[in-house]
Amino acid sequence: MVAPAAITARIERSLTALLAEVNDLATVGAEWQSLPEWNQASIALDWSHLMADYLTELDNFYRSDAMTADQQARFNVLRGQLTTSLPIIARLNLYRPPIPLDD
Amino acid sequence: MDEGGGGSSSETDALILEAAQTARVLTVAELQLVLDQVAVAGFDPGARERARGSLAGLRWRGQVLRGADMLPPADAHYLRHAAIGQEWPAGTTLEGYVTSIRAVILDERSGVLISRYQAAWQLTILRRSAELQGPLGFAWVLLDYRLATGHWVTAYQPSRGLLVLQDPRRTNLRWLRRPR
Numbered sequence: 001m002v003a004p005a006a007i008t009a010r011i012e013r014s015l016t017a018l019l020a021e022v023n024d025l026a027t028v029g030a031e032w033q034s035l036p037e038w039n040q041a042s043i044a045l046d047w048s049h050l051m052a053d054y055l056t057e058l059d060n061f062y063r064s065d066a067m068t069a070d071q072q073a074r075f076n077v078l079r080g081q082l083t084t085s086l087p088i089i090a091r092l093n094l095y096r097p098p099i100p101l102d103d
Numbered sequence: 104m105d106e107g108g109g110g111s112s113s114e115t116d117a118l119i120l121e122a123a124q125t126a127r128v129l130t131v132a133e134l135q136l137v138l139d140q141v142a143v144a145g146f147d148p149g150a151r152e153r154a155r156g157s158l159a160g161l162r163w164r165g166q167v168l169r170g171a172d173m174l175p176p177a178d179a180h181y182l183r184h185a186a187i188g189q190e191w192p193a194g195t196t197l198e199g200y201v202t203s204i205r206a207v208i209l210d211e212r213s214g215v216l217i218s219r220y221q222a223a224w225q226l227t228i229l230r231r232s233a234e235l236q237g238p239l240g241f242a243w244v245l246l247d248y249r250l251a252t253g254h255w256v257t258a259y260q261p262s263r264g265l266l267v268l269q270d271p272r273r274t275n276l277r278w279l280r281r282p283r
Contacts, residue, residue: 006238013189013239021156024170028155038252039152041221042176044272045247045257046183052266053241093221095270 146177189239214282
C-alpha cells in the first residue's frame, strides 16, 4: 500500500525521533541521579509525549498497513529496543510503551 | 520575578497551591492573575539541558550539536517539538514558538489543570492546536509549568484523547478551568 505523503512524513518523523531517544536512554540512565529534578521531569514529560502520541500513532500506521517494508523493519527494530529498554524505563519511572512490543 | 500581571510568582504560586490543596475554586480574576504570571515565566534562561536523543547531529546556531552539548531549555524544546518534530507550522522560529505558548496560556479557550508530577505541583495549560498545528502536529497544545522552579518545563502537541494526562506519574489532577 502506498501511503499519502503526509502519512509517510509522520512515520519517518516518529521513527527517527523514537529510535534516537531510545538509543540515548542508556546515557540518560547513567546521568539520571546527577540531574536536577526539573530536568528529570522534562525528560519524563517529553518521553510520555513520545510514548502516548508518537508511538501509538506509529502502531496505528503499522497495523493499518500504511508502512513500507523498510519502515516496518525499522518499527520492529524500535519495538525490540523498547523491549530491551524496559528495565531502564522502569528504573527511571518513565511512561511504559502503551503498545504491544511483539505481534 | 515580577514582570507584569500584577502578582508576584510567590503570590500566584500560593493561589495555585491553595486551589490544589483545598479544592477552593479560584475566582476569574485570581485565575487570570495566575495565568498572567505563568505566561511571563517562560523557560528558565539560566538552566541548561543536554542535547539528547534526536537533537544530536542537528545544526543549530552555526554548529552541529553533539549529544553532550548543553542548551537552554527554550532551545531544546523548540528544536525537539517544532524544528525537528514539525508539530508547529513550517517556518516557526524559536521566538514564534515561545510567543505561541504565551498566547495559549492567555487564551480564554484554554483549559487549566493542576496536578502533581513526580512529587511536585505543576500547572498544565492546554488548548486545541488549531492554527498552531503544523504539518506533523497533533490536535492539542500543552504547556507544563512547574511551581518549584517558577518556569515552563516543556510545551508540545499531544494527540486527540489527551492520553498523556493518563500518565500514572501525574496524580491529584484537578481542572481549574475546562478547555472550550
